[in-house]
Amino acid sequence: MKNWIPAATGLVAGALAATVFFADFSSGPSGSATNENANKTNAEKVYVPYGEHDDYYMLSSGGHSGQLFVYGVPSMRKLRTVPVFTPDPATGYGFDDATKKMLGGFTWGDFHHPAISETDAEYDGKFVFANDVANNRIAAVDLKTFHTADIMSMPNMGGPHAGTFVTQNTEYIVMPTRFSRPLGGDYASLDQFEEKYKGIVSMVKFDQETKKFDLGYQIMLPPWSYDLSDAGKKVSGDWIVMTTYNTEFATTNLEINASQNDRDYIVLLNWKELEKKVADGQYEEINGAKVIDPTKVKGSIYAIPVAKSPHGVDFTPDGTRFIASGKLAPLMTIFSFEKAMEAVKNEDFTDEKFGIPVLPYDKVMEREVDPPGALGPLHTQYDDKGNAYNTMFISSEVIKWKIDTGEIIDRTPIHYSPGHSSAAEGDTASPDGNWLVSLNKIAKDAFLSVGPSHPESMELIDISNDKMELVYTNPVDPEPHYAQIIKADKIKTIPIYEKDEKRPNSVWSQEDTRIERKGNEVHVYGIAMRSKFIFDAKSKRPDELTVKQGDKVFIHLTNIDLDQDITHGFGIMDYNLNYEVQPGQTNTLEFTADKAGTFPIYCTNFCSALHQEMSGYLLVEPK
Ligand code: RUQ
Ligand code: CUA
Helix, strand or coil: CCCCHHHHHHHHHHHHHCCCCCCCCCCCCCCCCCCCCCCCHHHHCCCCCCCCCCCCCEECCCCCEEEEEEEEEECCCCCEEEECCCEEEECCCCCCCCHHHHCCCCCCCEEECCCCEEEEEEEEEEEEEEEEECCCCEEEEEECCCEEEEEEECCCCCCCCCCCEECCCCEEEEEECCCCCCCHHHHCHHHHHHHHHCCCEEEEEEEECCCCCEEEEEEEECCCCCEEEEEECCHHCEEEEEEECCCCCCCCCHHHHHHCCCEEEEEEEEEHHHHCCCCHCCCEEEECCCEEEECCCCCCCCEEEEEEEEEEEEEEECCCEEEEEEEECCEEEEEEEEHHEEEEHHHCEEEEECCCCCHHHHHHHHEEECCCCCCCEEEEEEEEEEEEEEEECCCCCCEEEEEECCEEEEEEEECCCCCEEEEEEECCCCCCEEEEEEECCCCCEEEEEEECCCEEEEEEEEECCCCCCCEEEEEEECCCEEEEEEHHHCCCCCCCCCCCCCCCCCCCCCHEEEEEEEEEEEEEEEECCCCCCECCCCCCCEEEEEEEEEEEEEEEEECCCCCCCEEEEEEECCCCCCEECCCCCEEEEEEECCCCEEEHHHHHHCCCCCCCHHHEEEEEECC
């Protein structure tokens, strides 16, 4: 996002900086008497006293940190970083055996768009899905534990930027690709772009019982770039819409060359019909994926022209319309789902692209909304009163407008360059209409300097009245893309991992602890408890682990403290290893003892008054 029309962005943001209105964060009762915030100062609106909790969780993209950031709303306090695509020594993620396997050797990922699982087009609070634009992966985080449950790599993709979003009952998690690419990432000259390069959409299944992904099917699309997309709701529940750019097939200098056409396309497709076609065998198997090719399999996929280089499209809460925003055209375009269906039924097509019929713009478009002076509309969110909210990247503002009439109701300056915004329950069938958070790419000098790169920011806006009110600005880590805000009581975390005697490698009593040797493999079945490690209770020193240089060591550790929040860590000096076991959890650390010597082991997570005593030794006898 940052690199599109940088000169213009700088100019406009610079000009705004000189004239902005600054929110008064300290004083003044605000709003009408229609809501509970009515007589509160801005400071009071965000203040959550000790012992009380926020009303909402905000699950936010951590961008190229690869992580999920969890905030409370309205306090905007950061509650946790959940490691997803990147190792995290603070929690041992990517160090223990299971999470190391899940990461598959990658040490970074680029997480853009969280998608909470849905039931009947409402967030159900069970899982949140994430995309890795950099390495073609999809992840699921279990919201019972806030632990990453599964990661899957998808073949044939070129950066699933336009995901993740879910169909209304989480039948599929949808991942459209950003870069067209030869299938399988094979070599093909850029001179053969139009013939050899393909756009791919992955339709991914997730089994909530086994907590495992499975690639349902893929759709092969023209070599365009796909941008932020959405699934329908209710009447439109079987459909998906995606914006496209670079329908020019530019292969270099996209800034100029992918901005030539006045119109790009929205791709509209029926995932349920396509699912049936796959079941009928109308697909080709390519690199392990079932791929539908619209030049061979007709129907179910259509294109609608849209103002140039759009960046996103979102269904309205009732599912009857979808709104696209054009980053190079200063307008929001409302399309009618019903009219699109009429054109499909009457085969009212103006053209065909790569086997995909094009619907007539004038007949499917309902209204263009062009707020004077507004530049760079990106994404749309909603409230409970029929209003839409658009972030304006270039003119640094949020615009509130009426979906039915296109009437502009209010505008508020943002500091600066918002990408997405996120409203409370904002892309469900029933948004709450009280809070909107703007996710800003640039904060300039709003905070104490931390050097040449400044913090990004999020701004909390009270949207419960006609006039929006900017309440609070919060510095955040790179990089806020999208976030979803869900009612706190929908998320049901577990206090501890339940004791499960059948769990492989788990040990629940001191007598059962042991060290077993099989050839050059050493298996420790140990426990962590306040305030000691026990590898073998029968040994002279139960917290000593002696192995031979070159041994393969497996430390299976169970935390038998079945008390909330009593997490133990396990760090080994000079071995670059640290993992953790949460209450009731069993984890395995696997490594080769290739360095001979004496290496202290200690609990890295402060757990008791005698935490400092929770230690041991790894002794590696030289060969
Ligand atoms: S896209 S800032 Cu990565 Cu969400 Cu529009
Ligand atoms: Cu266990 Cu500190």
